[in-house]
Amino acid sequence: MSDLPVDQLSESDARAELDRLAAELARHDALYHQQDAPEISDADYDAxxxxxxxxxxxxxxxTSPESPSQVVGSAASSQFAPVRHGVPMLSLDNAFSTDEVTDFEARIRRFLKLPADEHVxxxxxPKIDGLSASLRYENGVxxxxxxxxxxxxGEDVTANLRTIADIPQTLSGSGWPEVIEVRGxxxxxxxxFDAFNAAxxxxxxxxxxxxxxxxxxxLRQKDxxxxATRPLRFFAYAWGEVSAPFADTQAHALDALKAWGFKVNARSKRVEDAAGLIALYDGLQTDRAGLGYDIDGVVYKVDRLDWQAxxxxxxxxxxxxxxxxxxxxxxxxxLEGIDIQVGRTGSLTPVARLHPVTVGGVVVRNATLHNEDEIARKDVRIGDTVILQRAGDVIPQILGIVPxxxxxxxxxxxxPTRCPVCDSEAVREDGEVRRRCTGGLICNAQLVERLKHFVGRRAFDIEGLGEKQLTAFHERGWLKEPADIFRLARDETRLSELRTEEGYGEASVRNLVAGIDARRTIALDRLIFALGIxxxxxxxxxxxxxxxxxWAAFHAACLDxxxxxPSAEWTQLAEGHGVSERTLSVLAAATPPADDPWPEAPLDQKLALAFPxxxxPARRALALLAPDWPAIVRLAQVAREEGPSMTLGEIAGIAGVGPVAARALAQFFHEPHNRAVVDALIEQLDRVEDAERPKTDTAVAGKTVVFTGALERFTRDEAKARAESLGAKVSGSVSKKTDYLVAGPGAGSKMADAQKHGVVILTEDEWLALIGG
Known part of the structure; x- marks a missing residue:
């Protein structure tokens, strides 16, 4: 996420960040609401x-219908039938301080134009930390x-809700509307809960x-x-669709729900003004641990229903x-220890191993330490007494130490600078906070994820090998590297074993072998992409x-x-403010003597004399790295001897590649394990096809093209491949540098962007006519 204040973002940057945030929030909504497996704290989600x-x-x-302000919760699971709510079940804004509560009351007063002496x-x-539910009653049933x-x-969980004793099957008393959705x-x-877990x-x-x-x-059990065996309870606190009004205030509505047979929280209370809200909040925060159930805050609602309207x-x-x-x-x-976990994409994550402690009713034994910068910033050491927080009462994290x-x-x-799983180098790329294992295809922690990428549609595209099969074969010990996929197709012992198993049989095994063998010839670009670097x-x-x-030329260049x-010192030098390629050349050409010829001169003058x-600006950067004469001599040596090789520079200089990708490629082939994996793979292939040279004599050579909408004459991949073969560059976004937008039905914002920038807009037929079919 960008650190820039929102008012300093350009509109294009704001759009990109909003899209990223919307996708991330949607993922966390699904984890929380559908899978009951949140990955981040409530506080981080709120941020x-x-x-x-x-x-x-x-x-x-x-703002669009998919924007975070327009989305509540997460889509219903396919496990249960969908239920359309008569009145939407909306979310609430959050307050985190007394000032925000005071502002909340002030906004209400301004909106209603209330006099200063009128109380609100x-x-x-209490804000119960549970699962929201809506109960529809018709004629009291x-x-x-x-x-x-x-x-x-939402999801239809009627049968499961009927098992909860606090939920009446029929309403008591009288006065209830013919139709009412009671919510709680x-x-x-x-x-x-503790007794259930123990058992x-x-x-x-x-x-x-x-x-x-x-x-x-x-509540989401199929049976x-x-x-019915689970100790579940229900508090009612609101309503949705009603066929007729039944109360004039929120407090009277709660009284009615109680009279009809619902449990209403005894700590709910009618109070006046922000001072009353804050006093009740303070009391509940003090009593929180003794309530017998989890709450994570207090909900405030204007009492008068006509004011709510x-x-x-x-x-x-x-x-x-x-x-x-x-x-x-x-x-x-x-803190008893720090364990390093290696993720499926190679990231090294430190996890604090703690002496068990109970926080908010949960026994905590581990906590995240995020990354190595966080450990250094907080100066967390093994043996320290640490301050632990269950942020949002979900994921524990360490706030700091007790010095x-x-x-x-x-x-x-x-x-660690080496992977604890495969002992490959663990490096940090430019701008990355996480250190990552470079083992890739040989790291057991990453292997299934890497193999998924390897067999994916845009890589080797092997039919019949999905995550399920890859995981199963890996667990059997059959797949330890990509070459094993091709070895499996010729391993009659293992294939015979597969034929006898449920889900395979002769036809399935034959198709699997055919799918693998069909990819023993592969295009060079697909092979490079499949390596997952x-x-x-x-x-x-x-x-x-x-x-x-x-392949021979590419492989030789990678090995070279x-x-x-470049060394870490050279990289630090090259990234100094104002240090250009010319500066590095001057340093590399210089040979300062071992002894300082100008002992009385100030540092800036020494640098100017040593490196004319x-x-x-560059001298200021160099002064930070070389505060004395021996360090100045060392700078020249680093610039001369420890920079990137000519081949690495050649790769970095390829238009569209750059130094970050070039260094990643070099680091991959620097690992002996990776070289061995690649060599074994090449032995299993029949041929790596040479790259097709893009044409330069077509109508679209050198042009930038964007495809949008639902293309009907070809798939997006087919369109992209055809355009690139004709020498065009295919982009995913429209800018003033775009030459053509090819728009199918349903084209959206890209069409508007193209019109704004004066881009030529073509139909599919017009595009085909332009490129000659």
């Missing part, structure tokens, strides 16, 4: 959401129950991280009989309600293949580049 909303406020034209009454109620889903469509929260009491652990069954996940998982909504949140979140719960414990409790022998943590994407692979032409990787012609 992403606030950034997205700020961008939408600053650039209102970027609110109903404040429960007919359907659903989860919130995305706010408009399904939750699990802490003591019963499940003793029996070797599944345990849950917290009561919220437990409630969500229990209602399982849900006047206040209405902003986007998809009500003006008349807000959630005041509690700060994350904290504890102190001892006075540090052991005398606690040493600074040294982050970081920074070497599909387009870069095409550029490399066209530049070198043959691997021997010419170097401009003052």
């Amino acid at each position: 992403l959401k606030r950034r997205a909303l700020e961008i939408e406020d600053t650039f209102p034209d970027l 009454a609110f109903v404040a109620e 429960l007919v359907r129950g659903a989860t919130r889903g995305d706010g408009r469509t 929260e399904v939750y699990a009491p802490n003591d019963e 499940a652990e003793a029996e070797g069954g599944r345990t849950y991280a917290n009561p919220r996940n437990f409630a969500a998982g229990s 209602p009989a399982i849900t 006047r206040l209405g909504f902003v986007a998809r949140t009500p003006r008349w309600a807000i959630a005041h979140k509690f700060p994350a719960q904290q504890a102190q414990t001892v 006075e409790k540090r052991p005398a022998d606690a040493a600074p943590y040294v982050f 970081r920074e070497i994407g599909e387009q870069t692979s095409i550029l490399l293949s066209r530049h070198f032409g043959t 580049a691997a021997e010419g990787i 012609g170097v401009a003052s």
